[in-house]
Every structure is written in C-alpha cells, then in structure tokens.
Amino acid sequence: MYHRIMVPIDLAHVGALEPALRVAADIARLYQAVICYVSVTANTPGSVARTPAEYDRKLTAFATQQGVEHGQPTESRVLISHDPVADLDDLLVKAVADIGADLVVMQTHLPRKLDALLPAHGGKVATRTPVSVLLVRS
Amino acid sequence: MAPESKNNEFAEDYAPGERLPPPQGEATLIDTDYVIGQDNLTASPLGINLDIHGKVFAISAVITVLFLFVTLVFQTQVEPLFNATRDWLTGNLAWFFILAGNVFVLLCLGLIFSPLGRIRIGGSEADPDFSYTGWFAMLFAAGMGIGLMFYGVAEPITHFDAALAGATAENGVRTDWSPLGGAPGDPQAAARLGMAATIFHWGLHPWAIYAVVALALALFSFNKGLPLTVRSIFYPVLGERVWGWPGHLIDMLAVFATLFGLATSLGLGAAQASAGLAHLFGIPEGNVTMVLLIIGITLIATISIMLGVDKGVKRLSQVNMVLAGLLMLFVIVVGPTLLILTGFFQNLWAYALHVPALSNPFFREDANFSQGWTAFYWAWWISWSPFVGMFIARISRGRTVREFLVAVLLVPSLVSVLWMTAFGQTAINQFVAEGFEGVRIAALELKLFVMLGQLPLAELTSLIGIVLVVVFFITSSDSGSLVIDTITAGGKVDAPKPQRVFWALIEGAIAIALLLGGGLVALQAMTVSTGLPFTLVLLVGCYAILKGLLSEPRG
Numbered sequence: 287m288y289h290r291i292m293v294p295i296d297l298a299h300v301g302a303l304e305p306a307l308r309v310a311a312d313i314a315r316l317y318q319a320v321i322c323y324v325s326v327t328a329n330t331p332g333s334v335a336r337t338p339a340e341y342d343r344k345l346t347a348f349a350t351q352q353g354v355e356h357g358q359p360t361e362s363r364v365l366i367s368h369d370p371v372a373d374l375d376d377l378l379v380k381a382v383a384d385i386g387a388d389l390v391v392m393q394t395h396l397p398r399k400l401d402a403l404l405p406a407h408g409g410k411v412a413t414r415t416p417v418s419v420l421l422v423r424s
Numbered sequence: 425m426a427p428e429s430k431n432n433e434f435a436e437d438y439a440p441g442e443r444l445p446p447p448q449g450e451a452t453l454i455d456t457d458y459v460i461g462q463d464n465l466t467a468s469p470l471g472i473n474l475d476i477h478g479k480v481f482a483i484s485a486v487i488t489v490l491f492l493f494v495t496l497v498f499q500t501q502v503e504p505l506f507n508a509t510r511d512w513l514t515g516n517l518a519w520f521f522i523l524a525g526n527v528f529v530l531l532c533l534g535l536i537f538s539p540l541g542r543i544r545i546g547g548s549e550a551d552p553d554f555s556y557t558g559w560f561a562m563l564f565a566a567g568m569g570i571g572l573m574f575y576g577v578a579e580p581i582t583h584f585d586a587a588l589a590g591a592t593a594e595n596g597v598r599t600d601w602s603p604l605g606g607a608p609g610d611p612q613a614a615a616r617l618g619m620a621a622t623i624f625h626w627g628l629h630p631w632a633i634y635a636v637v638a639l640a641l642a643l644f645s646f647n648k649g650l651p652l653t654v655r656s657i658f659y660p661v662l663g664e665r666v667w668g669w670p671g672h673l674i675d676m677l678a679v680f681a682t683l684f685g686l687a688t689s690l691g692l693g694a695a696q697a698s699a700g701l702a703h704l705f706g707i708p709e710g711n712v713t714m715v716l717l718i719i720g721i722t723l724i725a726t727i728s729i730m731l732g733v734d735k736g737v738k739r740l741s742q743v744n745m746v747l748a749g750l751l752m753l754f755v756i757v758v759g760p761t762l763l764i765l766t767g768f769f770q771n772l773w774a775y776a777l778h779v780p781a782l783s784n785p786f787f788r789e790d791a792n793f794s795q796g797w798t799a800f801y802w803a804w805w806i807s808w809s810p811f812v813g814m815f816i817a818r819i820s821r822g823r824t825v826r827e828f829l830v831a832v833l834l835v836p837s838l839v840s841v842l843w844m845t846a847f848g849q850t851a852i853n854q855f856v857a858e859g860f861e862g863v864r865i866a867a868l869e870l871k872l873f874v875m876l877g878q879l880p881l882a883e884l885t886s887l888i889g890i891v892l893v894v895v896f897f898i899t900s901s902d903s904g905s906l907v908i909d910t911i912t913a914g915g916k917v918d919a920p921k922p923q924r925v926f927w928a929l930i931e932g933a934i935a936i937a938l939l940l941g942g943g944l945v946a947l948q949a950m951t952v953s954t955g956l957p958f959t960l961v962l963l964v965g966c967y968a969i970l971k972g973l974l975s976e977p978r979g
Contacts, residue, residue, distance in 0.1 A: 329821055340444055
C-alpha cells in the first residue's frame, strides 16, 4: 500500500520523536516500504551541527542506525533554510513531492489553545499535501 | 536542561585528527568544544516553547526594565545626565569616533582590492541564499531607509543654510554649525559643501561601520562555525573565554543597544509620521495618533515576523524599494532634472574634494559640526551596527568578500548620493532659484513634505512618503526582533517563534511608554553612548576579519 514513508525529524529532539519513529518502522515493515528521514536545518551553526554538511552527515548516520534497528531500507534528506522556524511547513510540503513519498508519519503535540495562533506543523502539512499524513500524538 | 540537544548519541564520533565537514566547499572551521545552545534554558510555560540563553536573556530583560523605570520615574533627573554623557562623549572623543570611522572605510576599501576579496562567505562552493534584488532591498531597508526619508531634505538644506551664513566666532571659539570653513555669501559653494557634508554622513563611512560588523559575524558564523552572535567576533582575541562572562557582557550590550535604539527610533518615527499626517490631512497631532501608529507598526511587524524572513521582511523591503525608487524618479523627473543629474557628479566630486578635511579627526576648527553632527552620527551608526550588521550577515551567505563589500559599501553609498542629490538639491534649488523659503524654515520632520508640496501631485507623493516611513519602521522592527531573539537564544536562529513576537511587542511597549512618559530623546542620548564600547568591538572586528580571512583557504 505504501512504498515510501517520509518521517520529518529534528535531530535536536530525537528523544521526543520516539513514538513516531516506532510507528513509521512498523508500517514500513508491514508494507515493505522505504523510510526517508527528512530534517530542516538552518545554514548557521546550530546545536546539533556547526555546518549544514555536518548535519547531513549526522542525519545519514541516524538513518543508517534506524535501518539497522528496524530492518527496512532507509534514506535521508536535509533541507537547508535561512529561517527554518518560519519555512518548515513549506519545505516539508515540497519535500513530500520531491522524494515521492506516499505517506507522512509525523510526531505532534496534543491540541492546545495556542494552536489558533501557532498551528502545529503536522496539521498544516496535512492540509496542504495530497498524500496520507499520520500524526502521532506524544 | 536539555541533554538531548547537547550531544548526539546517534552520530559516530569524529576520528582523531579528522576534520568537521566544512559548510560548503573549502573553509577553515574553528576547533572549539562549545556546543551552541549548551547554556540555554528550554521550558514550555503555558504551552509556549522557549529556548533562551538564560544569563543573556534574563540580565538583558532586567536591565531593560530597570532603565525604563529610571527614565520614566526620574525623568527630570536623568535627562540632563544622559544628555551630558552624550555631549561629553561626542565632545571629547569626537576624534576617536572619526578616526575609527576612517579605519573601517580603509579596511573595507583595501579588502575589495586585495586577494582576500575572493574568499566566499559560507565556504568556497556556497550558493547565495538571496537574489541580488532581494538581498539589496533588505540591506537598504535595514541600514538606513528610514534615515534617508527623514534627512534626505532636512540635512542638505541645514548644512547649506549654515554654510551660507558662514563662520562666526566668539572669543576665538566657533559658534556656527557650518561644515569646515563654510561658504559665506556663495550659494553655489554652500550647496556643494552642504551636499558633500551630507554625503560624508550617509556614504562610505556609515556603510563601512555596518560592513565591518556584518563581515566579521558572517565570517565567524558561516566559515568558522561559531554561533551567530556578537561575541563570536571576539574569539580571535578572547579564545574560549567568549563563552563565559566577557561574551555574555558583549551580547547583553548588543541587546541593550538594539532594543533601545529601535524603541527610541520607533517613538521618534511615530512623531514624524504623525506630523506628516497632520500636515497632509489635518489629523490632530497628539499622543493618540502616535500610540495608534506604534500599535499598528508593531502588529504588522509581528505578522511579518511570523511569516519569516522570505515572506515577511524580504517582501516588505522589496515593496519599499520599488516605492522609494518611484518617489525618487518622480522627484528627478518633475524637479530640476538636469540640475539633479549633473549635480550627482558634481556632488560626488565635491565629496571627493572635501572628504579628507571632513574626515580629519584632529585640530578641527568646526567643532560644532564635527562633534554635534559627525561624531553624533558615527556614535549612532555604531550603536545600530550590532543590529544592522547581524541582519546583513544573516542574509549574505554565499557571497564573496569582494561582492559583499561592493554591495554593502559602494552601491548603497552611490544610491545615498543619488537620493540626497535628488531630494536635497531640489530643496536647495527651490530656495536659490525660486526664492522659496518654506523648506528652510519648516520644522525638521516637515521639511520633506514642504519640499514635495512645491511639486505637482503633492498629496499623493506626501502620502507615499508617509507609507515609506511606516514600512521602513516595520522592516526595522521586524529585523531587529529577529536579531535580538538570536542573540538572546545564544546564536540559535531556530528558536521558537513566540520569542520573536515577544521582542517585537516589547519594542512597541517601550516606545509607547517612553512616548507617553517622556524621555525618548534622553534615552536616544543614552543609546548613542553605547557607541563608545561598540567602537572598540568594531576595532576588534577589524582585527578579527583580517585574522579570519588570512586563515581561510585561498584557491
């Protein structure tokens, strides 16, 4: 049913993404799908990496390690932005088409009042992409 | 607080002697154990995520509140104190500001022509983030858009006036404000001298000040891998100590200067826009109008911040660039076209002739001009430089040093010359050729509108003028909030959005508080005083640029 699953992740908060990572791995095993880990990072030095190239290398290592753990083939893609906080949704929507994903599995927080002003990324991506989006609650 | 952001357990360690991957192409990263964000606090009060540098954020916030409190409550006591501080600095240290300004210009010009100019910001293979038009529009909007609106007419005519009146002295001390020796009774020479002095204040020197900060920050962030915050400039001098208190202090000072520089400008800008609205539509000038203007500007800036650099500040800057361009074209076409076009070259020539004397730091006879105008300007540009410089740095990745300096130094200077010539020459001509006294006697903030009033379609062009003033303030508030947020987040550009909004709202609130409680001018004087410590920061920046560039690979 699914061939390529896109999983947006932030290497600075991998611990909080555990549920989504597990669900993505289970679905990938069920459908023998490829998982593509996608991450948006700034071009300035950040907490995870001091250069975009270093971030790319760490994401590749992360994807490889995940592949070893769940046994499905993995890929990774780093999207570089000069304003990641503002451009995140746009970049993820574009990435869905670019990598040809047919399912997005994304970690998201519980609904809260502030969502009216600052909507969750998962919800925004879901409204703007034609593919299925599975939002995994913390 | 956030151990997961501190180390990355999933990534393999680098083998001994192995280099970190460079950003893009060749670059020499600085080897440091500091992890960006390691001193940050992360929390989610009321569901709002925060990621801030605890010390810098907290102490900056406390000092801000304290200063605001003192200024509002003890206004009559502190105002003379702040003014005296400014006067003492610009009076006694004018030579230092003027000398430092010359150092910055010479360094930048030297780098353009040196082989170091080939080095690319962000690594030898880095691609530019923005197109020329987007990049240039943002450089200009952040750098001096608002000042050009305010002083485009006001400054040339003021210098012209003073120069025409000539030098006066009392007990051997000059009491007039004319640049150099003035040009008594000679309108032609007075106009040239007035334009040269204006161009001196809006040309190479201010842009060199911005360029030094911007280049140093861009180099140490994009090529050396240090956080995008002012303290990184000091790495070649202080080494690992920049991550401790010396660094905290530098960053706090940058936050302080940016916040109060923006807030006072926002308050003074609201006064200008409100004067323009009163002049144009008879809207009553007063606190209500000004407070509404500040609230409006702050709200639009907040929306723009939420949209991000690309969809917010870049678009607004481009819109403003087009509007400003059209307004200038209009003045050139319906004003004294030939005079402006020939004036452009004559003024450039006058600038070249007068600049050695104008930029001479020692034994000046025109103390009022060199201290009250030049040194004040230099201190003001320098106190704005952490904000403008950091914003310019952030949008300049992928440009070579030469390209960067041509775009940040030469092109804006030429545009300033054209702008000042179009607006200033037209106003001077209205007086010299037509005998129109209006601009000369009008209040400073009304001079632009009085000048436009003598041209056709005055209501429309004045309205465009007001819109330009307001939008330039929105872009300043917007880019300023981004910068303060990045500094108080320890150099992270991806800190949660509510923090940016917080700073934009705080700026608006400070501006309103100062407007209603008084003390805008006093605090502006205080902000100018931060120009002194920042002049030292900039001089260190010059050293850091040279040291940093020399250690870059040159293919």
